[in-house]
Amino acid sequence: MNEINLFKMIPKVDELLEDELIKSLDGKVPRKTIVDSIRLATENIRAAIKDGKNHDEVRAMLRELGDTIVKMAEKKNSFQLRPVINATGVVIHTNLGRSPVSPEILDHLKEVAKGYSNLEYDLEKGSRGSRYSHLEDVVAEITGAESAMVVNNNAAAVLLVLSTLARGKEVIVSRGELIEIGGAFRVPDVMAQSGARLMEVGTTNKTHKRDYEAAISDETGAIMKVHTSNYRIMGFTSAVEASDLKNVSERNNIPLIEDLGSGVLIDLSKYGITYEPTVMDSLKSGVDVVTFSGDKLLGGPQAGIIVGKKEYIDMMKKNPLTRAFRVDKFTISALEATFRYYLDMDSSVSRIPTLRMLTYPLEVLEEKAQRLMEKLEGEGLLGRVGLTIQDDFSEVGGGSLPMEKLPTKCVVIELEEGSTARFEELLRTNCIPVIARIYKDRVYLDLRTIDDTEMDIVSKAVLRAIDGLGECKK
Numbered sequence: 001m002n003e004i005n006l007f008k009m010i011p012k013v014d015e016l017l018e019d020e021l022i023k024s025l026d027g028k029v030p031r032k033t034i035v036d037s038i039r040l041a042t043e044n045i046r047a048a049i050k051d052g053k054n055h056d057e058v059r060a061m062l063r064e065l066g067d068t069i070v071k072m073a074e075k076k077n078s079f080q081l082r083p084v085i086n087a088t089g090v091v092i093h094t095n096l097g098r099s100p101v102s103p104e105i106l107d108h109l110k111e112v113a114k115g116y117s118n119l120e121y122d123l124e125k126g127s128r129g130s131r132y133s134h135l136e137d138v139v140a141e142i143t144g145a146e147s148a149m150v151v152n153n154n155a156a157a158v159l160l161v162l163s164t165l166a167r168g169k170e171v172i173v174s175r176g177e178l179i180e181i182g183g184a185f186r187v188p189d190v191m192a193q194s195g196a197r198l199m200e201v202g203t204t205n206k207t208h209k210r211d212y213e214a215a216i217s218d219e220t221g222a223i224m225k226v227h228t229s230n231y232r233i234m235g236f237t238s239a240v241e242a243s244d245l246k247n248v249s250e251r252n253n254i255p256l257i258e259d260l261g262s263g264v265l266i267d268l269s270k271y272g273i274t275y276e277p278t279v280m281d282s283l284k285s286g287v288d289v290v291t292f293s294g295d296k297l298l299g300g301p302q303a304g305i306i307v308g309k310k311e312y313i314d315m316m317k318k319n320p321l322t323r324a325f326r327v328d329k330f331t332i333s334a335l336e337a338t339f340r341y342y343l344d345m346d347s348s349v350s351r352i353p354t355l356r357m358l359t360y361p362l363e364v365l366e367e368k369a370q371r372l373m374e375k376l377e378g379e380g381l382l383g384r385v386g387l388t389i390q391d392d393f394s395e396v397g398g399g400s401l402p403m404e405k406l407p408t409k410c411v412v413i414e415l416e417e418g419s420t421a422r423f424e425e426l427l428r429t430n431c432i433p434v435i436a437r438i439y440k441d442r443v444y445l446d447l448r449t450i451d452d453t454e455m456d457i458v459s460k461a462v463l464r465a466i467d468g469l470g471e472c473k474k
């Protein structure tokens with residue numbers, strides 16, 4: 001058969017639209033997507049013929065054509081942003097969306113978001129209200145702050161604070177705290193954007209109170225502390241505590257501000273994790289304005305929270321940047337619900353997913369690992385691959401508590417044959433992707449970040465990957 005005849009064997013678009021298999025997409029996939037997939041799939045066959053592929057290969061492509069089109073159309077029709085299973089053990093995984101939101105909070109969010117809400121409406125007065133009012137009382141009750149507001153993320157919070165309090169003025173920061181957070185958030189750059197001028201004091205490893213005092217002038221707009229959340233300077237070091245800076249700032253009538261980063265509200269040392277300064281510590285030591293993230297150790301939605309003196313927060317609310325950084329009803333609703341968990345500090349740890357995962361006792365992780373092992377054995381994997389439970393360490397992530405090693409349990413899979421990298425890729429490209437870690441040619445599944453409701457999906461994904469089935473079979 002010559003090339004011309006092969007071309008003739010490719011069905012027309014209209015014929016394919018009548019194909020039973022392809023018709024099964026009707027009503028599920030937009031017609032345009034189906035037609036586009038038909039065009040692309042038939043175009044691929046034409047290209048293969050032009051490339052001189054042999055007849056058998058072309059015929060095979062033609063036989064599979066219906067299937068190919070269905071898969072293409074379904075893929076095009078599926079969401080780009082979708083859930084994945086985090087088997088890395090990195091709890092606040094920025095690439096995987098940081099803090100998960102609890103099911104109860106999602107229920108509440110749905111109630112608020114599906115219709116209208118009193119987002120900016122005062123129900124008692126029957127007139128315009130403030131979107132920040134919903135958070136003020138609960139944040140004040142938990143942190144003791146006079147006032148609070150919230151913006152899109154902590155980077156925006158820092159920018160807003162600097163722009164409001166120190167635009168055109170100097171901000172004194174220790175050289176040991178000029179951090180980069182990642183994603184181009186660098187203290188000196190944020191400072192420049194805000195219109196404030198950075199006044200560096202001290203050295204990388206040591207800064208003294210007298211360094212701050214010597215830097216104060218008529219030009220000073222604020223003294224700023226930055227929590228070095230993602231690294232530690234060790235050895236011959238000294239930094240000045242906020243409580244020591246308090247009288248420097250007060251004497252000179254200059255606001256003292258602190259970027260805390262993570263925003264912990266509870267004493268994590270009760271759960272065997274290194275003590276991380278809390279928002280309350282910062283306020284108690286006399287800091288006037290504190291900023292922190294909503295989706296790091298707080299365990300809520302992405303947000304930047306600003307707490308502190310009412311006079312300063314009121315100034316920020318009037319800054320035009322606030323309008324640009326403002327959060328929507330989804331964020332406010334999820335954040336209010338997250339804060340409400342903290343009204344009962346003890347139960348907050350088990351009810352906020354991020355905190356629950358960070359504080360799992362080792363026995364719980366061991367028991368979870370046993371359960372996953374049983375499921376994998378139930379899938380008939382015993383004997384086909386090496387399966388063991390091993391001790392390992394998880395990480396906090398999100399640039400929080402960088403030195404912390406959380407003892408954990410992993411299910412470790414060692415292939416007898418085939419490529420571990422390919423195996424990991426098949427897990428990652430599963431219909432519900434499973435993100436795992438490779439170490440020394442083995443795949444590690446850390447139970448700390450795998451939810452109980454995800455065990456079946458993980459074991460099925462492992463089976464599918466081992467069978468070499470990369471395609472998604474629903």
Ligand SMILES: *Cc1c(COP(=O)(O)O)cnc(C)c1O
Pocket residue numbers: 153154155156158181185226227228229230259260261262292293294303304398399
């Ligand atoms: C993470 C972090 C930020 C940035 O917060 P986002 O909420 O990610 O914008 C700023 N400062 C510090 C100290 C941080 O740790």
